[in-house]
Amino acid sequence: MAGVSSNVQKIPVGVLRVLAPSEADRLGLSDDQGLHLASDEYEIHVELDWNEGPKHVGGAEARAPLHGGRAEHEDLSRKPPPVPVLSALKHAEVDASWPEAFFDDGYIKTLNPPDPAFLVQECDFLLTSLAARSGSRLLDVGCGLGLHAIESAARGLDVTAVDLSLPSLTKAAQFAHQLGQNVHFLQQDMRELGNVGLVDHLMCWGGTFGMYDEATNLAILSRFVGVLKRGGRLILDVNNREHVQRFLPQLRWFEGDGFMCMEEADIPSLDARLRVRRTLVLRNGSELQREANLRLYSANEVLDLVRSVGLVPIQISGQVATPGIFLGPSSPRIIVTCQKQ
Numbered sequence: 462m463a464g465v466s467s468n469v470q471k472i473p474v475g476v477l478r479v480l481a482p483s484e485a486d487r488l489g490l491s492d493d494q495g496l497h498l499a500s501d502e503y504e505i506h507v508e509l510d511w512n513e514g515p516k517h518v519g520g521a522e523a524r525a526p527l528h529g530g531r532a533e534h535e536d537l538s539r540k541p542p543p544v545p546v547l548s549a550l551k552h553a554e555v556d557a558s559w560p561e562a563f564f565d566d567g568y569i570k571t572l573n574p575p576d577p578a579f580l581v582q583e584c585d586f587l588l589t590s591l592a593a594r595s596g597s598r599l600l601d602v603g604c605g606l607g608l609h610a611i612e613s614a615a616r617g618l619d620v621t622a623v624d625l626s627l628p629s630l631t632k633a634a635q636f637a638h639q640l641g642q643n644v645h646f647l648q649q650d651m652r653e654l655g656n657v658g659l660v661d662h663l664m665c666w667g668g669t670f671g672m673y674d675e676a677t678n679l680a681i682l683s684r685f686v687g688v689l690k691r692g693g694r695l696i697l698d699v700n701n702r703e704h705v706q707r708f709l710p711q712l713r714w715f716e717g718d719g720f721m722c723m724e725e726a727d728i729p730s731l732d733a734r735l736r737v738r739r740t741l742v743l744r745n746g747s748e749l750q751r752e753a754n755l756r757l758y759s760a761n762e763v764l765d766l767v768r769s770v771g772l773v774p775i776q777i778s779g780q781v782a783t784p785g786i787f788l789g790p791s792s793p794r795i796i797v798t799c800q801k802q
Contacts (some may be wrong), residue, residue, distance in 0.1 A: 564626040584612045586781040590798045591694045597661040603669030607633025614642040623649040664696045671756035702757035703790040719744040772799035
């Protein structure tokens with residue numbers, strides 16, 4: 462799923478194109494937020510690294526495979542030097558079992574430390590976009606460590622959160638207990654979505670959508686519509702293919718608590734699927750290898766998808782700091798808010 466600090470305010474489209482330094486200071490923009498000001502021409506050049514995603518409360522990062530970012534204590538001097546490589550990932554059919562294998566205990570080890578301020582900003586964006594009120598029912602599909610579900614429950618919503626990963630749900634339940642929040646966590650496949658009932662709002666956040674083949678992804682979106690009440694709203698958050706392609710092929714190393722991880726990513730064919738291979742080397746010398754296979758979309762493809770299942774797009778954003786503003790390849794995410802008629 463993105464690396465913008467929590468003090469960035471909503472900026473009109475025109476301001477993004479021409480902005481004087483004094484206005485930038487007033488809005489709280491600076492180079493360390495990834496918005497680089499050319500002071501002579503007063504232009505903002507958006508150069509956000511899609512891999513450097515924001516950190517979240519509870520020790521979790523967005524669910525997209527390459528949103529892990531760097532561990533906070535990474536020693537850059539110990540990283541192998543970057544080398545130009547071609548992807549070693551081979552074209553293959555989509556293995557529907559990869560999500561359960563990929564999002565295991567090893568994946569949780571690679572997640573970034575928490576950033577409470579950004580979690581609050583994301584939930585402000587989510588609940589405002591959904592027009593959610595206290596007491597309404599919210600379904601979080603692909604909840605991961607449950608951070609947004611827990612924060613939403615703290616704001617008075619009746620939250621059900623589902624995920625296929627048992628390690629993630631175990632951590633999520635622990636966080637909810639520590640924070641004294643009641644969230645209904647269910648280990649469930651998004652391809653089924655049984656026993657959740659009808660909900661007022663649904664969110665599929667953090668790049669979770671797109672894990673399966675084309676027909677299955679479309680069927681999943683139809684199931685989302687099936688559990689949503691008439692007039693209810695849905696938020697779909699996916700990686701922006703046009704943005705991601707600017708950084709591929711990619712080979713990177715990062716280090717965390719008791720592990721070193723090598724991650725290779727590419728889109729090796731014409732089917733617009735991101736292939737990610739991770740090799741996790743643990744302190745005891747053992748290695749874990751995992752592969753991910755995620756469908757990436759353009760904005761027009763996402764809009765066509767939601768319309769095809771009867772949803773009406775209300776808003777499209779490129780990141781939470783700029784609701785309703787989408788800047789094409791410069792936007793790391795495609796966040797579409799829709800309504801069921």
